[in-house]
Amino acid sequence: MNPPLPLEFLENISNIISQNISFKTEDKFKIKLIKFIKILAKYRCLLFLDNIDAIIEHENYREYSEILQAIGQSKHNSCLIITSRKIPQELESLVGNKTSTYFRELQGLDYQTGRQILGDIDTFHGSEDEWQFLIQQVCHGNPLFIKSIAHHIQEVHHNNLSDFLLKGNLLIEKVESILNSYFQQLSNLEKAIIFELAINRNPVSLSELEHNIIIEPDGKSIQEGIRSLSSKILLDKKDDYFTIHPLLIEYFTQKIITIATEEIKTQKFQLLRSNSLTKTTVPDYLRKIQINVILHPIINNLIHNFQENNLESKLIDCLKTLKNEPSGQIGGIAGNIINLLNILKNGHLIGYDFSHIPIRQVDLSNIRLNQVDFSYSQFFDCIFPQTCGSILSISCSQFNRSFPREDLLATGDSHGMIYLWKVKQDGKLELSKSFPAHGSWVWSVALNSEGQLLASGGQDGIIKIWSITTDLSINCHSLPHPSQKHYAPIRAVTFSADSKFLATGSEDKTIKIWSVETGECLHTLEGHQERVGGVTFSPNGQLLASGSADKTIKIWSVDTGKCLHTLTGHQDWVWQVAFSSDGQLLASGSGDKTIKIWSIIEGEYQNIDTLTGHESWIWSIAFSPDGQYIASGSEDFTLRLWSVKTRECLQCFRGYGNRLSSITFSPDSQYILSGSIDRSIRLWSIKNHKCLQQINGHTDWICSVAFSPDGKTLISGSGDQTIRLWSGESGKVIKILQEKDYWVLLHQVAVSPNGQLIASTSHDNTIKLWDIRTDEKYTFSPEHQKRVWSIAFSPNSQMLVSGSGDNSVKLWSVPRGFCLKTFEEHQAWVLSVTFSPDGRLIATGSEDRTIKLWSIEDDMTQSLRTFKGHQGRIWSVVFSSDGQRLASSSDDQTVKVWQVKDGRLINSFEGHKSWVWSVAFSPDGKLLASGGDDATIRIWDVETGELHQLLCEHTKSVRSVCFSPDGKTLASAGEDETIKLWNLKTGECQNTLRSPRLYEQTNIKGVEGLNYETSNTMKILGAFLSR
Structure with a gap:
């Protein structure tokens, strides 16, 4: 009745059968099908596909044919049973004496x-x-x-x-x-009701029917319509919810498709007026099914009638006719037409007039709406986009009936923002408030159990405690005294159960315990040898557990601040720790891909189990409040649900485009809420293992910028999955190269010295090469085992060097993509790579705080030299044009210049107030530019070490800087979604480049149905209130 798409079917069934199957986001259908058949060969399984003929001919479900053929033709130990009213032609040829495919006619009831x-x-x-x-x-x-x-x-x-x-x-x-005879006898109201039941595909309450049926065609109430309909059509009723048999759903779905097609052709609307064909009020997975089984077939029918170009005009004509109708009589027509246009135009609705009409049940969260006129329209049950960046932290309050408010969810993002969401009774989230909290990344947020206090810790090293009133007013009322503060980013904040204490963990290797009432630091806990990743109080508030990059877990006394136990066993960083609700278990998640379960008996800790299954670092873990489950989020883009009792993986949730940075359970343990670097917040049902809601943030922040060799073109890599080529003269976009396969976060782009190729790196562990002349894309073989952070071309454009999260450096041939050599001395992520001007040396900067120099001229894979001196990870390394000097930038807030021949530190430039992301030499080697997390660009005199210029027009972190080939212009790019071009002679910004935002030049004057937060979000994304 609610069929999953073929890809989803393969993933879901594979997860149920084998939790250890390696399904990657980037895997195409055929690869996943091969893996699926291998599972059926390894395990003995019985699969059922009911009513297969109802979907197999739908455009989005045709790959089921390949699944049937593969199962029928392959050798395996499993059995597939299908039911169908006709024999699928995909299987007819497989029937025979020597095959294992059989057909049996089902007998009816006696x-x-x-x-x-x-x-x-x-x-x-x-x-x-x-x-x-x-x-x-x-x-x-x-x-x-x-x-x-x-x-x-x-x-x-x-x-x-x-x-x-x-x-x-x-x-x-x-x-x-x-059934046709019945249908002809139905009144318009009865048809609207039966259509609504078919569209929803799940049981629907009377109140939902009354809300969703927009216009009651016969002037009668929905209750009257239900009573009269029950005497004609078989309605199933249970607990005040109505539904119809799956075969009737199929029959009436086909009626909807036929009637909707005809209504658009004739512009005589009844069905499209009274019913919305897709619902924003249903779970996300169900809305996707509605789109696939209703909207796509309608579009296909219409294209057959009008051709694609003519269809767009026809749909626009339908909207124009509505301008002459009273707003109250339009019903769902406009929303249905916009939903169809969205499919037809693949999510790009540019320049449309949607003014003066009611718009219902439209998901606008992923539609590019540039130059659209929404003026004086009314929105009903629509979903709007959010501006949140990568979700770094998430926390849910625990329900307290004495505090008159719904549960709250807080999220912190990479833009320094905190978002407060109401958790509705069905688990769904509704944005209540957003506010700037920190200058940069909000690494951790924590709500106390009542949701009256919120703590946050940021990249800026600041801890904030916010009070939240019943009307969601926010007041920041407690900051640590400067003498007591942490001296590095805050990676963890957590309240004790009684809300009297706050614990914070920092990259300065310390943990602090604070009095919430006075803001005083009660204890500074020292003992970890590396940065602290996670901290958590025991339920009774007497103990504090911490995990660290030193691979240990420490248990501390909250009362005395002393370390009581040090737990070892993990082989990599311990990112997160969590106590069970009864305090008898502790779970730890690590970069070694494992979760360890520790029992706590009479104060002694014992590792009783190690959970395996994740394929990469585990960033987040949580126990459910009822103690039955553990959830874990990983760098492998999956969320896993484990049974505390059996230690088995119960479900693997997929679909993410990046790592899961934070997870939490709802207070009733019925839902899991997750935040990801892919900018999504997702709500999962534990009961049916489906995604009920997905909230997507939108950002076009620019991670990398480079000049073409002739200086006439700028190339940028952006958070919206695109590489853009800009005219340096006009500032206009010349070309867009888009990653269409799936969500990826670009880390860096590089331009070949011959100006013909662009290379890009991303979270998907791959390197992609683009031919600027033909737009052709090549993907190198995935030799790196983790994300690729950095890339650089050799001076002759014949080689590439890459640095990865697997701690390795690889040398590649261009354009074939053969790996020529691998260097493996770094002890942590390799964040930056560069060639020397003569192409004989490679320099690499790492999270292990070292720079290494390598030769590519022989078979030796040992480094020539190691540069030490930075106190933090090294984000950028670059050679001077004469190859004699090397510059580096770090999150220790410094820029350093080194002598290449002997590794001697020549100078250290200080002045940035936070991480320094990027550094670049001017072509003549006299100036050095650096871009930082403090939103500033600093130009340094290399010889004197003095600050030459301070450029301050960016509003957020500056991620990339580069000089033009003639040395007259500096380009900078950052998280404020802009590229700025600076005249180095005057220090003035001579041009700002910005790609169109999601709602650029969209008119929302006089719009109804938007709350303050939504209206503000639309303005941030480019909308205006008329000019």
Whole structure:
């Protein structure tokens, strides 16, 4: 009834059978199908596909044909049973004496059982032969047909079976004709109700029907319509919810497709007026099904009638006709047309006039709406985009009936923002408030159990405590005294259960315990040898657990601040720790891909189990409040749900485009809420393992910028998955290269010295090469095991060097993408790589705080030299044009210049107030530019070490800087979504480049149905209130 797409089917079934199957986001359908068949060969499974003929011919479901053929043709130990009203042609050729594919005709109910069904409905009059003929010849023993015909005999033939058989002979030939006969007898209101049940595909309450049926066509109430409909069509009612049989859903879905197509052709609207064909009020997975089984077939029908170009004009004409109708009579027409336009135009609705109309049930969160006129329109039940960046932290309050407010969810993002969401009774989230909290990344947020206090820790090293009133007013009322502060980014904040204490963990290797009431630091806990990743209080508040990059977990006394235990066993950083609700278990998640479960018996800690299954670092873990589950989020883009009792993985949730940075359970343990670097917040149902809601943030922040060799073009890599080529003269976009396969976060782009190729790196572990002349894309073989952070071309454009999260450096041939050499001395992520001007050396900067120099001229893979001196990870390294000097930038807030020949530190430039992301030499080597997390660009005199210029027009972190080939212009790019071009002679910004935002030049004057937060979000994304 609610069929998953073929890809989803393969993933879901594979997850159920084998939790250890390696399904990657980037895997195409055929690769996943091969893996699926291997699972069926390894395990003995019984699979059922019911009513396959209902979907196999739909455009978005045709790959089921390949699944059937693969199962039928492959050798395996499993069995697939399908039901269908006709033999799928994909399997007909597989039937034979030497095959294992068989067809069996299903027999209907026997005569006595059929009589019993009829007797339960009413008393009917007829002979024994007539009964037998009806049940076995007309209905073929199908219980649905028996029930449906019984209602028809009641309504039309007054319970007289003989009369039906004499007068209804035309109906006997096909039961579908009986359904057609029923349909013709329905009033417009009854049709609207039955269509609504078919569209929703799940049980619907009376209140939902009253809300969703926009115009009651016959002037009667929905309750009256339900009563009259029940006498004509078989309605199933349970606990005040209504639904219809799956076969009826299929029948009426086809009716919807046919009628909607005809209404658009004739512009005479009834169905499209009274019913919205997709719903924003249903779970996300169900809305996707509605789009696939209703909207796509309608579009295909219309394209067949009008051709694609003419169809767009036809749909626009439909909207124009609405301008002359009273707003209250338009109903769902406009929303339905916009949803169809969205599919037709692939999410790009540019320059449309949607003014002065009511717009219902439209998901606008992923539609590019540039130069659209929404003026004086009304929005009903629409979903709007959010501006949140990568979600770094998430926290949910625990329900407290004495505090008169719904549960709250807080999220912190990479833009320094905190978002507060109301958690509704169905688990869904509604944005209540957003506010700037930190200058940069909000690494951690924590709500106390009542949701009255919120703590946050940021990249800026600041801890903030916010009070939240019942009307969601926010007041920052407590900051640590400067003498007590942390001296590095805050990676973890957590409240004790009684909200008296706050614990914070920092990259300065310390943990602090604070009094919430006074803001005083009570203890500074020292003992970890590396940065602290996660901290958590025990439920009784007496203990504090911490995890660190030193691979240990420490247990501390909250009262004395002393370390009571040090737990070892992990082979990599410990990112997160969590106590169970009863305090008897501790879980730890690590970069070694494992979760360790520690029992706590009389103060002693013992590792009782190690959970495996994730394929990369585990960033987040949480126990459910009821103690039954553990959830874990990983760098492998998956969320796993584990049983605390059996330690088995119960479900693997996929679909993410990046790592899961934070997870939490709802207070009732029914839902999991997750935040990801892919800018999404997702709500998962534990009961049915489906995504009920996905909130997507939108940002076009620019991670990398470079000049072409001739200086006429700028190339940028952006958070919206695109590489853009800009004219340096006009500032206009010349070309867009887009990553269409799936969500990726670009880290860096590089331009070949011959100006013909662009290379890009991303979170998907791959390197992509783009031919600027042809737009052709090449993907290098995925030799790196983790994300690729950095890339650089050799001076002759014949080689590439890459640095990865797998701690390795690789040398590649261009354009074939063969790996020529691998260097493996770094002890942590390799964040930056560069070639020397003569192409003989490579320099690499790492999270291990070292720079290494390598030779590419022989078979040696040992480094020539190691540069030490930075106190933090090294984000950027670059050679001077003469190859004699090397510059580096770090999150220790410094820029350093080194002598290449002996590794001597020549100078260290200080002045940035936070991480320094990028550094670049001027072509003559006299100046050095650096871009920082403090939103500034600093130009340094290399010889004197003095600050030459300070450029301050960016509003957020500056991620990339580069000089033009002639040395007259500096380009900078950052998280404020702009590229700025600076005149180095005057220090002035001579041009700002910005790609169109999601709602650029969209008019929202006089719009109704937007709250303050939504209206503000639309303005941030480029909308305006008329000019």
